[in-house]
Amino acid sequence: MTNGAAPLRKEIEELAVSQIAQVFYAGRDHPRLLPFWFGEGDTPTPDFVKQAAIRAIGEDKVFYVDDRGIPPLREAISRYAMRLHGRDIAVDRVQVTASGMSAVMMTMQAISGPGDNVVYLSPVWPNIVEAVRICGATPRPVSLDATPDGGWRLDLQKLFASCDARTRGIFVASPGNPTGWMMDAAEIAELLAFCRRRRIWLVVDAVYERLTYGTARAPSPLDVAEPEDPVISLNSFSKAWAMTGWRLGWVIAPAWVNLHLRKLNQYNTSGAATFVQWAGIAALEQGEPFIEELRGRLQRARDLVIQGLSRFPRVHVAAPPGAFYAFFRVDGLGDGLAFAKEMVARTGVGLAPGTAFGAEGEGYLRFCYASSEQRLSDALARMEPMLR
Numbered sequence: 001m002t003n004g005a006a007p008l009r010k011e012i013e014e015l016a017v018s019q020i021a022q023v024f025y026a027g028r029d030h031p032r033l034l035p036f037w038f039g040e041g042d043t044p045t046p047d048f049v050k051q052a053a054i055r056a057i058g059e060d061k062v063f064y065v066d067d068r069g070i071p072p073l074r075e076a077i078s079r080y081a082m083r084l085h086g087r088d089i090a091v092d093r094v095q096v097t098a099s100g101m102s103a104v105m106m107t108m109q110a111i112s113g114p115g116d117n118v119v120y121l122s123p124v125w126p127n128i129v130e131a132v133r134i135c136g137a138t139p140r141p142v143s144l145d146a147t148p149d150g151g152w153r154l155d156l157q158k159l160f161a162s163c164d165a166r167t168r169g170i171f172v173a174s175p176g177n178p179t180g181w182m183m184d185a186a187e188i189a190e191l192l193a194f195c196r197r198r199r200i201w202l203v204v205d206a207v208y209e210r211l212t213y214g215t216a217r218a219p220s221p222l223d224v225a226e227p228e229d230p231v232i233s234l235n236s237f238s239k240a241w242a243m244t245g246w247r248l249g250w251v252i253a254p255a256w257v258n259l260h261l262r263k264l265n266q267y268n269t270s271g272a273a274t275f276v277q278w279a280g281i282a283a284l285e286q287g288e289p290f291i292e293e294l295r296g297r298l299q300r301a302r303d304l305v306i307q308g309l310s311r312f313p314r315v316h317v318a319a320p321p322g323a324f325y326a327f328f329r330v331d332g333l334g335d336g337l338a339f340a341k342e343m344v345a346r347t348g349v350g351l352a353p354g355t356a357f358g359a360e361g362e363g364y365l366r367f368c369y370a371s372s373e374q375r376l377s378d379a380l381a382r383m384e385p386m387l388r
């Protein structure tokens with residue numbers, strides 16, 4: 001609080017300033033900048049999506065609409081989800097949101113408040129933790145265990161032991177950001193059974209579910225859950241359809257929950273931009289070839305970056321099964337934030353420090369490899385003197 005000013009809510013004044021933003025502010029003006037710090041690629045949105053938005057503007061799709069989202073988009077999401085999960089997912093379970101982040105915030109607002117806690121797997125995308133704090137609840141980390149080969153493993157018993165009578169939700173991003181770790185079907189079954197028994201919400205962040213390697217998609221609780229099960233699945237057009245700047249996402253929840261989420265959509269954003277929603281229909285209905293091509297490109301990028309990083313003796317890394325990040329450990333890294341700032345100042349390569357994703361990220365750096373092979377090779381060459 002500045003002198004003489006009226007106070008803000010304590011939780012808001014105490015929100016962390018993102019360490020990724022701190023590196024970005026330090027390095028953004030580098031004359032030879034190669035940025036890999038944010039979770040987005042260098043591919044623009046595909047043309048058929050852009051054209052759908054332009055058409056929608058031309059047709060005056062510029063007015064307020066239903067706060068759950070326009071019916072044709074909700075129907076398209078329902079069809080898409082049924083196609084993906086092979087189960088009936090009715091339209092009344094679908095809500096359109098103004099981004100995946102907005103879906104995260106609405107969900108946290110719906111399930112948690114002062115005195116409650118939300119358990120999550122760490123390292124994690126920091127916005128999840130701060131969303132819980134904004135709601136006045138306590139974020140409770142459970143660390144994934146680092147395996148000797150550089151991968152990550154979930155200890156379900158540790159996760160269950162960290163839940164208590166005030167646990168309102170278990171938040172699982174699968175594939176996760178920054179680790180790329182992914183839940184398997186057996187873990188999903190156990191988690192769902194636990195959440196049913198304990199009446200805890202299983203909140204699944206599926207924004208990377210289409211970006212997997214060697215498998216068609218990530219397993220999801222929606223593959224097995226009944227419509228009334230305590231499962232809320234969040235999704236986004238940002239990653240699989242290269243639409244980060246469009247701010248469009250969705251939620252699938254039990255129908256009765258959706259009626260409450262509708263109010264939160266109304267009072268938070270009053271919904272995503274109308275013409276953007278029309279573009280979302282094109283993405284879902286014509287996007288499969290684009291996603292297939294993107295997955296191939298990401299797999300080649302992943303292999304190039306993992307091979308390149310593995311050649312540095314101080315670096316330990318495994319190929320992630322999903323998402324688009326190399327989250328790698330560096331022997332003797334020291335202060336990761338300071339190291340990332342020094343890296344961008346000396347080489348122009350912008351990375352995210354591992355500690356941006358929680359204490360478990362100490363000793364790690366995150367590299368978003370959704371980029372051209374030329375830029376990735378250039379970055380690896382520039383990083384060498386600091387990682388060798």
Ligand SMILES: Cc1ncc(COP(=O)(O)O)c(C=O)c1O
Pocket residue numbers: 039099100101102125173176177205207235236237238244247248249
């Ligand atoms: C795990 C995870 N969830 C949700 C989001 C939100 O994406 P958006 O708000 O762009 O839809 C991101 C973005 O980086 C993410 O990494």
